[in-house]
Amino acid sequence: xxxxxxxPGLTRCGLSMVEASSGRRVVALDVDVVRTPAxxxxxxxxxxxxxxxxxxxxxxxxxxxxxxxxxxQQNVSTVMGTxxxxxxxxxxxxxxxxxxxxxxxxxxxxxxxxNGRADxxxxxxxxxxxxxxxxxxxxxxAADALALAxxxxxxxxxxxxxxxxxxxxxxxxxxFAARMKAVAR
Amino acid sequence: xxxxxxxPGLTRCGLSMVEASSGRRVVALDVDVVRTPAxxxxxxxxxxxxxxxxxxxxxxxxxxxxxxxxxxQQNVSTVMGTxxxxxxxxxxxxxxxxxxxxxxxxxxxxxxxxNGRADxxxxxxxxxxxxxxxxxxxxxxAADALALAxxxxxxxxxxxxxxxxxxxxxxxxxxFAARMKAVAR
Numbered sequence: 001x002x003x004x005x006x007x008p009g010l011t012r013c014g015l016s017m018v019e020a021s022s023g024r025r026v027v028a029l030d031v032d033v034v035r036t037p038a039x040x041x042x043x044x045x046x047x048x049x050x051x052x053x054x055x056x057x058x059x060x061x062x063x064x065x066x067x068x069x070x071x072x073q074q075n076v077s078t079v080m081g082t083x084x085x086x087x088x089x090x091x092x093x094x095x096x097x098x099x100x101x102x103x104x105x106x107x108x109x110x111x112x113x114x115n116g117r118a119d120x121x122x123x124x125x126x127x128x129x130x131x132x133x134x135x136x137x138x139x140x141x142a143a144d145a146l147a148l149a150x151x152x153x154x155x156x157x158x159x160x161x162x163x164x165x166x167x168x169x170x171x172x173x174x175x176f177a178a179r180m181k182a183v184a185r
Numbered sequence: 186x187x188x189x190x191x192x193p194g195l196t197r198c199g200l201s202m203v204e205a206s207s208g209r210r211v212v213a214l215d216v217d218v219v220r221t222p223a224x225x226x227x228x229x230x231x232x233x234x235x236x237x238x239x240x241x242x243x244x245x246x247x248x249x250x251x252x253x254x255x256x257x258q259q260n261v262s263t264v265m266g267t268x269x270x271x272x273x274x275x276x277x278x279x280x281x282x283x284x285x286x287x288x289x290x291x292x293x294x295x296x297x298x299x300n301g302r303a304d305x306x307x308x309x310x311x312x313x314x315x316x317x318x319x320x321x322x323x324x325x326x327a328a329d330a331l332a333l334a335x336x337x338x339x340x341x342x343x344x345x346x347x348x349x350x351x352x353x354x355x356x357x358x359x360x361f362a363a364r365m366k367a368v369a370r
Contacts (some may be wrong), residue, residue, distance in 0.1 A: 094228035154260045
């Protein structure tokens with residue numbers, strides 16, 4: 001499974017591409033940070049990000065896009081731009097029929113370091129170790145994008161199991177409701 | 186000048202198209218509200234909105250897109266979706282080289298009713314009167330999209346004057362700085 005990780009942002013947008021192989025092995029294929037100048041109009045910034053992201057999708061052909069889920073509560077000054085960039089990236093994925101998953105920052109930290117409140121240096125250190133990199137990825141946006149992709153690789157089997165269990169429960173609920181109706185008749 | 190007004194949102198996205206003619210006369214050409222189901226995944230919702238918006242841009246060929254500016258402070262539960270939808274619409278405009286302007290809700294209310302704190306019914310009533318409509322536009326998202334486009338038509342000359350004045354001031358500042366350097370030499 002090939003996973004593209006995205007740490008969305010207007011000023012710096014982290015992109016990563018990893019390949020999940022047997023067990024928990026994850027191999028890094030590519031990483032980049034797209035920067036757009038703060039004095040550029042928003043539509044042009046979004047266009048610049050979208051062009052790089054679409055180029056990545058078309059050349060690396062990921063199976064899944066994992067995007068960091070942002071909340072309106074965190075960092076009010078940048079949250080709108082982050083949401084706008086994330087929306088544009090989700091749109092590019094939808095146009096190509098690529099599945100999109102969102103993971104919260106604490107899910108990513110927990111998956112990679114075992115601690116949902118790990119700091120940036122701990123995340124970077126674990127990403128470097130997991131991917132067996134010679135040097136630590138920089139800036140933090142690059143490390144975050146890699147952590148996001150790793151998180152998805154490791155959470156995907158669990159998410160699939162949860163979806164399957166939920167579908168089975170839903171089927172049971174429907175069957176039971178039909179049974180109730182039949183009994184009441 | 187043909188202006189497309191957008192009240193961005195995932196559940197309901199208001200779209201309008203108006204034509205500004207001589208003086209303050211504004212004629213309504215089209216209005217719609219794009220709805221996407223809340224149980225659909227975000228990428229598909231953004232794709233559905235983007236497809237309608239792009240169709241509008243390509244058939245109506247607006248000169249300008251006026252989008253409501255959202256703040257992270259207002260209505261936390263819907264603000265992220267609003268930002269994501271707004272981002273996707275700004276991207277579609279950038280791809281076509283169409284200028285995008287953002288107006289805040291209070292700028293829109295002030296332009297249309299003369300009161301930046303007007304309520305929804307006052308905005309709807311003024312939009313109906315300004316555009317000389319037989320019936321009031323419904324739902325509120327449709328009226329808001331029309332109000333946004335009207336607001337842009339009326340603010341555009343002022344924004345152009347402000348941009349011109351700012352450019353002139355910047356030129357003066359540079360000339361003066363150069364003069365200071367020459368004097369100091």
